[in-house]
Amino acid sequence: METGRVFHETPPRLGRPPRAATGHALLKATREILALKGVHGLTVEGVAARSGVAKTTIYRRWRSKEDLALAALLEMTQQEPPPTGQQGSTRTALIAYLGPLIENLNSKVYGRVVRGLISDLAVDRELARGFRERVLARRVTDLQGLLQRGIERRQLRADLDTELVIDLLLGPIYYRLLMSGEPLTPAFINRLVRAVMAYAR
Amino acid sequence: METGRVFHETPPRLGRPPRAATGHALLKATREILALKGVHGLTVEGVAARSGVAKTTIYRRWRSKEDLALAALLEMTQQEPPPTGQQGSTRTALIAYLGPLIENLNSKVYGRVVRGLISDLAVDRELARGFRERVLARRVTDLQGLLQRGIERRQLRADLDTELVIDLLLGPIYYRLLMSGEPLTPAFINRLVRAVMAYAR
Amino acid sequence: METGRVFHETPPRLGRPPRAATGHALLKATREILALKGVHGLTVEGVAARSGVAKTTIYRRWRSKEDLALAALLEMTQQEPPPTGQQGSTRTALIAYLGPLIENLNSKVYGRVVRGLISDLAVDRELARGFRERVLARRVTDLQGLLQRGIERRQLRADLDTELVIDLLLGPIYYRLLMSGEPLTPAFINRLVRAVMAYAR
Amino acid sequence: METGRVFHETPPRLGRPPRAATGHALLKATREILALKGVHGLTVEGVAARSGVAKTTIYRRWRSKEDLALAALLEMTQQEPPPTGQQGSTRTALIAYLGPLIENLNSKVYGRVVRGLISDLAVDRELARGFRERVLARRVTDLQGLLQRGIERRQLRADLDTELVIDLLLGPIYYRLLMSGEPLTPAFINRLVRAVMAYAR
DNA sequence: AACTAACCGAGACGGTACGTCCGGTCTTATT
DNA sequence: AATAAGACCGGACGTACCGTCTCGGTTAGTT
Numbered sequence: 100m101e102t103g104r105v106f107h108e109t110p111p112r113l114g115r116p117p118r119a120a121t122g123h124a125l126l127k128a129t130r131e132i133l134a135l136k137g138v139h140g141l142t143v144e145g146v147a148a149r150s151g152v153a154k155t156t157i158y159r160r161w162r163s164k165e166d167l168a169l170a171a172l173l174e175m176t177q178q179e180p181p182p183t184g185q186q187g188s189t190r191t192a193l194i195a196y197l198g199p200l201i202e203n204l205n206s207k208v209y210g211r212v213v214r215g216l217i218s219d220l221a222v223d224r225e226l227a228r229g230f231r232e233r234v235l236a237r238r239v240t241d242l243q244g245l246l247q248r249g250i251e252r253r254q255l256r257a258d259l260d261t262e263l264v265i266d267l268l269l270g271p272i273y274y275r276l277l278m279s280g281e282p283l284t285p286a287f288i289n290r291l292v293r294a295v296m297a298y299a300r
Numbered sequence: 301m302e303t304g305r306v307f308h309e310t311p312p313r314l315g316r317p318p319r320a321a322t323g324h325a326l327l328k329a330t331r332e333i334l335a336l337k338g339v340h341g342l343t344v345e346g347v348a349a350r351s352g353v354a355k356t357t358i359y360r361r362w363r364s365k366e367d368l369a370l371a372a373l374l375e376m377t378q379q380e381p382p383p384t385g386q387q388g389s390t391r392t393a394l395i396a397y398l399g400p401l402i403e404n405l406n407s408k409v410y411g412r413v414v415r416g417l418i419s420d421l422a423v424d425r426e427l428a429r430g431f432r433e434r435v436l437a438r439r440v441t442d443l444q445g446l447l448q449r450g451i452e453r454r455q456l457r458a459d460l461d462t463e464l465v466i467d468l469l470l471g472p473i474y475y476r477l478l479m480s481g482e483p484l485t486p487a488f489i490n491r492l493v494r495a496v497m498a499y500a501r
Numbered sequence: 502m503e504t505g506r507v508f509h510e511t512p513p514r515l516g517r518p519p520r521a522a523t524g525h526a527l528l529k530a531t532r533e534i535l536a537l538k539g540v541h542g543l544t545v546e547g548v549a550a551r552s553g554v555a556k557t558t559i560y561r562r563w564r565s566k567e568d569l570a571l572a573a574l575l576e577m578t579q580q581e582p583p584p585t586g587q588q589g590s591t592r593t594a595l596i597a598y599l600g601p602l603i604e605n606l607n608s609k610v611y612g613r614v615v616r617g618l619i620s621d622l623a624v625d626r627e628l629a630r631g632f633r634e635r636v637l638a639r640r641v642t643d644l645q646g647l648l649q650r651g652i653e654r655r656q657l658r659a660d661l662d663t664e665l666v667i668d669l670l671l672g673p674i675y676y677r678l679l680m681s682g683e684p685l686t687p688a689f690i691n692r693l694v695r696a697v698m699a700y701a702r
Numbered sequence: 703m704e705t706g707r708v709f710h711e712t713p714p715r716l717g718r719p720p721r722a723a724t725g726h727a728l729l730k731a732t733r734e735i736l737a738l739k740g741v742h743g744l745t746v747e748g749v750a751a752r753s754g755v756a757k758t759t760i761y762r763r764w765r766s767k768e769d770l771a772l773a774a775l776l777e778m779t780q781q782e783p784p785p786t787g788q789q790g791s792t793r794t795a796l797i798a799y800l801g802p803l804i805e806n807l808n809s810k811v812y813g814r815v816v817r818g819l820i821s822d823l824a825v826d827r828e829l830a831r832g833f834r835e836r837v838l839a840r841r842v843t844d845l846q847g848l849l850q851r852g853i854e855r856r857q858l859r860a861d862l863d864t865e866l867v868i869d870l871l872l873g874p875i876y877y878r879l880l881m882s883g884e885p886l887t888p889a890f891i892n893r894l895v896r897a898v899m900a901y902a903r
Numbered sequence: 904a905a906c907t908a909a910c911c912g913a914g915a916c917g918g919t920a921c922g923t924c925c926g927g928t929c930t931t932a933t934t
Numbered sequence: 935a936a937t938a939a940g941a942c943c944g945g946a947c948g949t950a951c952c953g954t955c956t957c958g959g960t961t962a963g964t965t
Contacts, residue, residue: 114909115961121911139423144951153912158953211422217478218419221412222340227481235479263472263491266480270471271464273479277418279436279467280428290464298498315940316930322942345920354943359922519936541825546925555938560927613824619880620821623814624742629883637881665874665893668882672873673866679820680838680876681869682830692866699901717914718956724916747946756917761948906965916955921948929942934935 117160124150125157129171134208138168138215165219165226172212173233179203182241189249193292194285196245197268200238201283204276214277239265246299255299267295318361325351326358330372335409339369339416366420366427373413374434380404383442390450394493395486397446398469401439402484405477415478440466447500456500468496526552527559531573536610540570540617567621567628574614575635581605583643591651595694596687598647599670602640603685606678616679641667648701657701669697720763727753728760732774737811741771741818768822768829775815776836782806785844792852796895799848800871803841804886807879817880842868849902858902870898 128150132141143164147154161167182196203209220227242265249255271291275281329351333342344365348355362368383397404410421428443466450456472492476482530552534543545566549556563569581601589597605611622629644667651657673693677683731753735744746767750757764770785799806812823830845868852858874894878884 113963114907115911115963117910118961137423138419142951143953147912151912153914154953155913155955156911159910164952214422215419218339218416220479220481221415222338231479231481260491260495263495266472266475266482266492267468267495269479270473270475271467272471273475274467274471277478278421278432278470278474280421280432281467290461291467294461294464294468294499298495313932315932315938316942318941343920344922352943355921356923356944357942360941523937539825540821544925545927553938555940556927557929557939558937561936566926616824617821620741620818622881622883623817624740633881633883662893662897665897668874668877668884668894669870669897671881672875672877673869674873675881676869676873676876679880680823680834680872682823682834683869692863693869696863696866696870696901700897715958717912717958718916720915745946746948754917757947758918758949759916762915766948904965907963909960909962911958911960913957913959914955915957916953918952918954919950920952921950924945924947926945927943929940931939931941932937933939934937 121152121156122160125152125160125167126171126174128152129167130175130208133168133171133212133215137211141168141215143167162225163223165216165223166229168212168216169226169229169233172209172216175203175209176234176237182245189245189252189254190292190296192245192249193242193268193296194288196241197272197288197292198285201272201285201288204272205283210276217277238269242268249299259299264295264299267298268292322353322357323361326353326361326368327372327375329353330368331376331409334369334372334413338412342369342416344368363426364424366417366424367430369413369417370427370430370435373410373417376404376410377435377438383446390446390453390455391493391497393446393450394443394469394497395489397442398473398489398493399486402473402486402489405473406484411477418478439470443469450500460500465496465500468499469493523554523558524562527554527562527569528573528576530554531569532577532610535570535573535614539613543570543617545569564627565625567618567625568631570614570618571628571631571635574611574618577605577611578636578639591647591654591656592694592698594647594651595644595670595698596690598643599674599690599694600687603674603687603690606674607685612678619679640671644670651701661701666697666701669700670694724755724759725763728755728763728770729774729777731755732770733778733811736771736774736815740814744771744818746770765828766826768819768826769832771815771819772829772832772837775812775819778806778812779837779840785848792848792855792857793895793899795848795852796845796871796898797891799844800875800891800895801888804875804888804891807875808886813879820880841872845871852902862902867898867902870901871895 125146128146129141132145132149141164143154143157146152146164146167147157157167161170179199182192187195204213216226216230220230243261246255246259246261246264250257250259268291272283275283275287281287326347329347330342333346333350342365344355344358347353347365347368348358358368362371380400383393388396405414417427417431421431444462447456447460447462447465451458451460469492473484473489476484476488482488527548530548531543534547534551543566545556545559548554548566548569549559559569563572606615618628618632622632645663648657648661648663648666652659652661670693674685677685677689683689728749731749732744735748735752744767746757746760749755749767749770750760760770764773782802785795807816819829819833823833846864849858849862849864849867853860853862871894875886878886878890884890
């Protein structure tokens with residue numbers, strides 16, 4: 100695991116092992132700078148200065164500042180709880196899932212980082228892989244699960260194009276975040292889910 | 301108009317007027333570099349070198365290289381024809397409209413520029429304003445028109461939430477372009493439009 | 502006359518005549534900037550801004566900012582009175598002459614300008630010519646006159662090497678101003694003149 | 703010592719030590735450019751290009767191009783031998799000392815640098831300190847020594863104002879170099895020393 | 904306990920680009 | 935024709951970061 104890190108999967112068990120504290124200090128500093136100045140204000144030099152960790156050490160652990168930002172993003176995402184046990188309707192479940200997501204995106208750090216990373220995805224293959232496998236994929240599988248359960252319970256069509264449904268749910272959210280700038284409110288999520296359900300049922 | 305430019309709407313006719321040729325040369329060089337190396341490879345210095353125009357002159361006309369990229373993007377967008385006269389169904393009209401759009405986005409320069417600008421929208425208010433007013437707004441009004449005509453012709457519900465429909469159409473497209481990386485094919489547009497129509501009818 | 506100016510001796514009497522006020526405004530602004538920020542802070546652009554005169558106009562009148570500074574210097578020097586009628590001894594006359602000189606050099610503007618021009622003398626032949634003919638030469642002829650009268654009155658040796666004496670008088674003064682930084686006081690002038698008289702008598 | 707340099711007297715032995723070769727390459731390039739184009743033609747960018755050393759590295763070592771020029775000057779001055787053992791008269795000793803000095807000043811590089819630095823002395827305190835302590839002070843102590851020995855040997859008056867004598871010797875030399883432009887010849891040194899001795903004896 | 908490989912901080916270094924200042928030249932409309 | 939205004943080219947400035955490269959000094963885990 101630990102994508103983004105340069106470390107070997109099977110550490111050669113020799114010499115002084117890397118200090119865990121160093122990594123934490125770095126990610127903490129990264130998050131703080133990210134919150135204060137956004138991805139544009141994130142510089143390796145700045146992180147080094149703020150964390151007290153040497154620049155060289157940073158490069159020993161991450162290939163670029165984008166990688167570093169991604170790592171910081173992951174630390175935050177991983178604290179999110181998985182989608183709730185699901186007792187109500189599929190519609191309620193979707194709303195319950197997307198609600199916290201937009202809360203995150205509306206938060207300073209999280210939204211900023213996502214926005215900041217986007218343009219680099221096109222340039223940096225490694226980064227794109229990490230972002231998709233470790234941030235997006237989670238959303239997709241979560242939603243896939245929700246939809247699947249909906250199908251099983253006959254709340255959704257059996258022949259539903261779930262891939263497209265996911266695009267229809269996440270697409271507008273990120274479109275607002277990244278491009279139109281329209282606010283991401285619970286009311287919007289309601290309208291969105293209702294519309295998608297009209298198609299999926 | 302001419303957002304992004306520093307010039308006055310009604311030039312005070314004083315001093316030597318700006319050479320139009322200079323602007324053209326700059327946008328040409330910008331487009332070329334953009335195509336070759338993407339937004340990340342776009343530097344004011346590079347544009348100056350390639351165009352033979354002095355760096356100072358560039359800064360006199362655009363506030364930043366992002367502004368410059370936006371201007372180059374606009375020059376390309378403005379050559380696009382408006383949505384066709386519309387004789388068939390709303391579905392056909394939508395497909396006919398979104399087809400060229402993804403062709404554009406799939407093209408090297410255009411897609412790259414859009415991707416490259418996204419993250420800066422959050423940082424640079426002026427840039428965001430320009431992008432929304434001059435790039436996005438066009439899509440939105442075009443689509444609004446299409447949908448309105450559909451309503452008038454009773455092909456779409458009278459109480460349709462057109463704003464949401466537009467989010468549902470553009471959202472997934474840009475989501476694929478910017479985030480998931482899934483390809484933007486005519487087939488995808490077909491699926492997308494069919495799904496949205498299921499809701500809108 | 503008016504060395505340093507580009508004007509034609511016999512103006513071609515056609516079109517709008519040059520405003521005399523323009524020149525004054527320029528020299529005034531020059532002096533002010535010189536006083537505030539020294540020769541290093543003197544820029545053609547700055548003078549244009551402060552005086553409200555166009556940059557082009559400045560270049561029409563002076564070849565460079567050094568020339569401009571020299572012109573400002575001259576305006577100040579020319580207001581100096583010639584050496585006094587001389588009734589006392591040569592020694593007193595010398596002290597009476599050098600006193601005002603160091604007062605000038607100690608003043609903000611004057612000293613700064615002289616210092617600032619020095620290094621350019623080596624580079625700019627025209628400037629050097631102007632400076633020597635129009636600033637230095639005056640000192641030299643004044644002193645030459647004083648010494649000559651001293652010889653006539655038998656206060657100085659008949660075979661006196663007056664050229665050297667002038668070097669011995671002015672040299673140490675400018676050496677202190679430009680290089681050693683030691684203060685130019687009346688007391689110093691006293692010591693200096695006494696020493697030179699010891700040789701010249 | 704090593705004024706002008708940013709380095710610490712007692713290096714704290716931390717991090718990669720500065721390469722001596724870098725400094726040499728820089729001063730060499732500086733001297734060459736100085737010889738070719740004078741202080742006016744000396745640019746940090748030019749030195750970087752010629753020496754192959756990065757611009758940033760130059761600024762890491764010297765605060766300005768004037769500092770750099772001073773350093774180059776020092777390298778040259780320090781190779782000068784101290785005043786000769788002195789067996790003859792004080793007059794001969796003075797001539798023997800001032801002769802090489804004017805040879806230096808007459809040489810392309812040396813003279814140019816001195817002239818070029820002069821005006822900056824008034825602006826840049828650090829530079830002035832360096833120049834006085836490390837270039838001028840040497841001349842002064844050398845001459846002071848010569849004069850002192852002259853006094854001890856009864857060749858000069860016991861109550862001699864040696865400070866003034868030094869002004870009288872160096873003043874005219876630099877006055878010619880910087881201002882009047884009159885040539886610095888051995889014959890001139892002869893006349894100068896003879897005159898000063900007339901006062902000092 | 905000594906060895907030794909890796910970690911880590913510090914800082915030199917070569918680079919690229921930035922955005923700005925200023926120098927000069929030119930072009931236009933106005934006086 | 936002189937002037938004001940301002941576009942334009944060009945050179946250099948000093949700075950910010952980048953990513954790499956030595957250094958010296960820890961700090962584990964073998965041997």
